[in-house]
Amino acid sequence: MRELPTAGMVEIKDVAREAGVSTATVDRVLHDRPGVRDATMRRVKDTIERLGFQPHAAAAELARGRRQRFCFVMPKTLNLFMADIVEQLGAIRRQLAARRALIDVVETDVFDADALAGTLEAVGPRYDGLAVVALDHPRVRIAIDELVESGVVVVTLVSDIPSSRRAHYVGVNNIAAGRTAGTLIGRLLGGRAGKVAIIAGSLLLRDHAERLFGVQQVIATEYPGLTLLPALEGRDDDDDNRVLVSRLLAEHSDLAAIYNIGAGATGIGDALIEARRAQEVVFIGHDVTPQTRRFLIVGVMDAVLSQNPGREARSATRVLLALSRNEPIIAEQERIDIHVIVRDNLP
Amino acid sequence: MRELPTAGMVEIKDVAREAGVSTATVDRVLHDRPGVRDATMRRVKDTIERLGFQPHAAAAELARGRRQRFCFVMPKTLNLFMADIVEQLGAIRRQLAARRALIDVVETDVFDADALAGTLEAVGPRYDGLAVVALDHPRVRIAIDELVESGVVVVTLVSDIPSSRRAHYVGVNNIAAGRTAGTLIGRLLGGRAGKVAIIAGSLLLRDHAERLFGVQQVIATEYPGLTLLPALEGRDDDDDNRVLVSRLLAEHSDLAAIYNIGAGATGIGDALIEARRAQEVVFIGHDVTPQTRRFLIVGVMDAVLSQNPGREARSATRVLLALSRNEPIIAEQERIDIHVIVRDNLP
DNA sequence: CTGTTAGCGCCTTCAT
DNA sequence: ATGAAGGCGCTAACAG
Numbered sequence: 001m002r003e004l005p006t007a008g009m010v011e012i013k014d015v016a017r018e019a020g021v022s023t024a025t026v027d028r029v030l031h032d033r034p035g036v037r038d039a040t041m042r043r044v045k046d047t048i049e050r051l052g053f054q055p056h057a058a059a060a061e062l063a064r065g066r067r068q069r070f071c072f073v074m075p076k077t078l079n080l081f082m083a084d085i086v087e088q089l090g091a092i093r094r095q096l097a098a099r100r101a102l103i104d105v106v107e108t109d110v111f112d113a114d115a116l117a118g119t120l121e122a123v124g125p126r127y128d129g130l131a132v133v134a135l136d137h138p139r140v141r142i143a144i145d146e147l148v149e150s151g152v153v154v155v156t157l158v159s160d161i162p163s164s165r166r167a168h169y170v171g172v173n174n175i176a177a178g179r180t181a182g183t184l185i186g187r188l189l190g191g192r193a194g195k196v197a198i199i200a201g202s203l204l205l206r207d208h209a210e211r212l213f214g215v216q217q218v219i220a221t222e223y224p225g226l227t228l229l230p231a232l233e234g235r236d237d238d239d240d241n242r243v244l245v246s247r248l249l250a251e252h253s254d255l256a257a258i259y260n261i262g263a264g265a266t267g268i269g270d271a272l273i274e275a276r277r278a279q280e281v282v283f284i285g286h287d288v289t290p291q292t293r294r295f296l297i298v299g300v301m302d303a304v305l306s307q308n309p310g311r312e313a314r315s316a317t318r319v320l321l322a323l324s325r326n327e328p329i330i331a332e333q334e335r336i337d338i339h340v341i342v343r344d345n346l347p
Numbered sequence: 348m349r350e351l352p353t354a355g356m357v358e359i360k361d362v363a364r365e366a367g368v369s370t371a372t373v374d375r376v377l378h379d380r381p382g383v384r385d386a387t388m389r390r391v392k393d394t395i396e397r398l399g400f401q402p403h404a405a406a407a408e409l410a411r412g413r414r415q416r417f418c419f420v421m422p423k424t425l426n427l428f429m430a431d432i433v434e435q436l437g438a439i440r441r442q443l444a445a446r447r448a449l450i451d452v453v454e455t456d457v458f459d460a461d462a463l464a465g466t467l468e469a470v471g472p473r474y475d476g477l478a479v480v481a482l483d484h485p486r487v488r489i490a491i492d493e494l495v496e497s498g499v500v501v502v503t504l505v506s507d508i509p510s511s512r513r514a515h516y517v518g519v520n521n522i523a524a525g526r527t528a529g530t531l532i533g534r535l536l537g538g539r540a541g542k543v544a545i546i547a548g549s550l551l552l553r554d555h556a557e558r559l560f561g562v563q564q565v566i567a568t569e570y571p572g573l574t575l576l577p578a579l580e581g582r583d584d585d586d587d588n589r590v591l592v593s594r595l596l597a598e599h600s601d602l603a604a605i606y607n608i609g610a611g612a613t614g615i616g617d618a619l620i621e622a623r624r625a626q627e628v629v630f631i632g633h634d635v636t637p638q639t640r641r642f643l644i645v646g647v648m649d650a651v652l653s654q655n656p657g658r659e660a661r662s663a664t665r666v667l668l669a670l671s672r673n674e675p676i677i678a679e680q681e682r683i684d685i686h687v688i689v690r691d692n693l694p
Numbered sequence: 695c696t697g698t699t700a701g702c703g704c705c706t707t708c709a710t
Numbered sequence: 711a712t713g714a715a716g717g718c719g720c721t722a723a724c725a726g
Contacts, residue, residue: 011703022713027705035711057445059703061405062718091677098404179691187649187689190537218691302534310679330438332657337694340687342534344526344565347684358719369697374721382695406719409702 010053019047030055067100068128070320072157073119075110075133079236079263080289082133084309085157092317101321111202113137120147129153129320131170134161136206153323157316158307159207167323170316172307172338174207178214178261180338181284184303185215185257186223188282193225194256197248201236201262211261211286226256234264241267249275260285265292269300288341296343304341312336357400366394377402414447415475417667419504420466422457422480426583426610427636429480431656432504439664448668458549460484467494476500476667478517481508483553500670504663505654506554514670517663519654519685521554525561525608527685528631531650532562532604533570535629540572541603544595548583548609558608558633573603581611588614596622607632612639616647635688643690651688659683 012030016023021044028036029044036044047053072089075082086105093103108119110133120143124130130147134140134156141164144154148165160169185196196219200208212231219226229252234240241264248255249271258281260268265285272278278300285292288306295301315334322329341347359377363370368391375383376391383391394400419436422429433452440450455466457480467490471477477494481487481503488511491501495512507516532543543566547555559578566573576599581588588611595602596618605628607615612632619625625647632639635653642648662681669676688694 012705013703023704024706024713025711028712031705037711040711054441054444056409056447056703058405058408059718060705062403062409062720063703063705065705065718094401097401100403176692180689183689183691188534188537190535190539192537214691308684314680333661335694337655337686338692339684340689340692342527342530342687344530344561345523345685345687347682359721360719370720371697371699371722372695375696378721384695387695403719406702407721409704409718410720410722412702412721 010051012053012055015044015047015051015053018051019044061099065100066325067102068321068324069126070101070103070129070131070317070324071123071127072103072105072316073110073116073123073130073132074105074107076107078107081263081287081309082158085313088310088313089317092313096317096321099321103317110135111204113139116140117143120144124152124154125150127152128324129155131155131157131316131320132166133157134159134164134166134206135204136161136163140164153320155316155319155323157312159205161206168319168329168334170312170319170334170336171207172336174210175214175217177286177305177338178211178216179218180214180340181211181259181305182215182218182222184284184340185259185282186219186226188302189223189226189256191225192256194254195227195229195252196257196259197229197245197252197255198231199234199241199244199258199260199262199264199268200231201264202233203231205262208261215259215261231261234262234267236263238264238267238270240264242271243267245271246275249277255281257282257284262286265289265295265301269295272300288347293346296341296346299343302342306339306341307336308339357398359400359402362391362394362398362400365398366391408446412447413672414449415668415671416473417448417450417476417478417664417671418470418474419450419452419663420457420463420470420477420479421452421454423454425454428610428634428656429505432660435657435660436664439660443664443668446668450664457482458551460486463487464490467491471499471501472497474499475671476502478502478504478663478667479513480504481506481511481513481553482551483508483510487511500667502663502666502670504659506552508553515666515676515681517659517666517681517683518554519683521557522561522564524633524652524685525558525563526565527561527687528558528606528652529562529565529569531631531687532606532629533566533573535649536570536573536603538572539603541601542574542576542599543604543606544576544592544599544602545578546581546588546591546605546607546609546611546615547578548611549580550578552609555608562606562608578608581609581614583610585611585614585617587611589618590614592618593622596624596628602628604629604631609633612636612642612648616642619647635694640693643688643693646690649689653686653688654683655686 012023012026015026029041109115117139124147141161144164148154154166155168156166158171203209219228232244234244245268283301284303286305292304319329359370359373362373376388456462464486471494488508491511495501501513502515503513505518550556566575579591581591592615630648631650633652639651666676
């Protein structure tokens with residue numbers, strides 16, 4: 001059993017006394033503020049090290065008395081996944097109130113680059129930090145970069161713009177998600193040959209495009225028996241998807257699998273059931289919703305790839321808080337991973 | 348865009364003034380402390396509600412000035428997964444120092460009920476909270492219950508004792524994990540018939556026993572073409588496992604799948620490779636380690652079920668902190684879920 | 695039952 | 711370049 005020294009009992013005044021300076025000087029050294037001779041600085045740093053001094057976080061937070069404002073810029077038409085994030089933000093808001101930080105949510109048309117960029121320009125400057133579901137478009141990138149330039153912390157959420165100067169991306173690696181879907185399809189078909197259909201919401205969205213890229217990679221190179229049909233876009237809409245899939249099923253008697261890249265799983269599942277081919281066709285999609293949950297249980301869907309909306313909301317908030325206070329973030333803690341959900345590990 | 352009121356600016360003294368009482372009384376009401384007339388209490392609660400008062404967490408923490416000590420009771424012989432948890436605790440320790448809490452780690456023989464119970468009795472009373480990798484044995488349960496009785500917060504970690512009075516269990520639903528393994532095996536075999544072997548570490552461990560139960564449930568009821576061989580115990584040891592699997596492969600030419608419930612994947616994988624049946628036999632195990640990672644990439648393993656050690660360590664810490672301060676925990680945030688990892692979504 | 699008051703440990707003017 | 715002193719908002723001990 002390891003007995004730690006009664007750590008954390010050391011306070012600034014202890015350091016000050018030991019180093020023969022005032023607490024103000026220790027504070028200056030602690031935060032790399034100017035106005036301290038090099039020699040003094042070194043001496044203070046040494047004693048901090050020697051005594052193992054750790055500033056008391058609560059005391060610092062209280063004394064600083066800063067308040068911060070964050071804004072989440074979300075899609076105007078919330079699908080279930082996005083709605084879930086917004087709902088979680090409600091709970092988070094309460095916690096943040098106790099830390100004197102607040103979050104607003106604004107909704108905008110994320111498919112319209114001008115609208116999105118306009119929103120960012122309009123609301124951004126009023127906040128210390130922004131989380132944005134980003135459309136990867138030059139106009140949006142510029143708006144983000146300008147906010148960053150003016151000192152606003154920006155994180156991208158769910159969909160990234162890697163070329164922008166955003167501080168952090170909260171979301172999964174979507175190429176890996178697509179690859180995972182590809183591998184699952186290949187393995188679940190167990191060598192069977194046939195056609196694989198991909199339904200996306202919109203390939204303008206970077207997350208959808210990346211998933212498509214990933215699944216194509218795997219199917220094309222690892223499963224020569226499978227033929228990828230051209231990706232279809234159903235705007236994440238149940239009705240559109242139902243029509244698309246009904247047509248697919250009619251045209252391809254050897255359709256072996258469907259990968260739904262975005263939302264609108266209900267339309268696809270219903271079309272499969274209607275055609276009585278729900279059991280024979282492998283169907284993989286994203287996000288656990290009441291619909292996909294039911295489809296998994298009855299065997300219409302075979303696997304759902306998911307990211308935890310609550311975790312993403314909390315991660316974005318933590319990152320925003322930390323970065324706007326110039327504190328470091330723990331990368332490992334903020335990694336969002338892809339879940340593979342089957343009937344038996346549904347949350 | 349929703350404009351929130353400049354929330355959180357309300358302080359205790361505002362509430363006090365509005366309610367016509369002193370700050371001390373507000374504080375009493377806030378914490379349900381005795382010594383307040385019913386009428387006053389109601390009045391204060393109303394104004395708190397009306398003003399939307401939220402106590403400033405940092406100020407409260409500073410004023411209270413409590414320090415807490417926690418202890419993690421871990422297995423003496425650390426497998427990679429447990430070692431990972433301990434390593435993460437090192438990082439967490441630093442964060443906790445800033446909150447004036449500290450954690451010790453003690454290692455003990457968790458397979459020996461007397462030793463484990465003895466350790467709990469010996470070290471427990473010195474701490475505000477304990478996280479225990481628990482062996483489900485009456486002696487251990489009693490030790491835990493007595494600690495709880497004396498006011499120590501106890502959480503079980505990775506392996507639970509549901510019948511004990513522990514405040515919380517940090518870990519996955521192992522029956523669900525076993526069921527997930529069963530479904531993956533069944534689906535990956537795609538209707539092929541054959542035998543399924545289960546290798547456990549020790550069925551005395553509740554987590555192993557539960558996984559076994561789960562996998563048996565699914566295979567027996569959903570995949571009649573598959574025959575479950577009696578579970579073998581390899582003490583999570585590579586050498587033992589290698590011998591067991593070599594023998595299995597020799598005896599059963601129709602061995603279709605292996606589910607490794609505990610550690611020691613290397614021995615199993617090596618035996619499969621040696622027998623040149625690595626590709627044909629479906630091999631599923633637990634926990635991402637350098638070994639299982641390599642097996643996944645080269646196709647010896649088909650899927651790994653995993654729980655994130657860092658997340659579990661942090662969750663246990665958060666829960667201990669919250670409960671020992673009489674704060675609520677956010678269940679959803681503390682849920683540990685089972686990850687299905689294939690080659691393409693390796694972290 | 696209720697109010698007064700002195701901190702908690704750090705940060706931040708304002709002097710020196 | 712350095713120090714002294716007053717708060718930050720809440721809690722707890724002590725009066726009344």
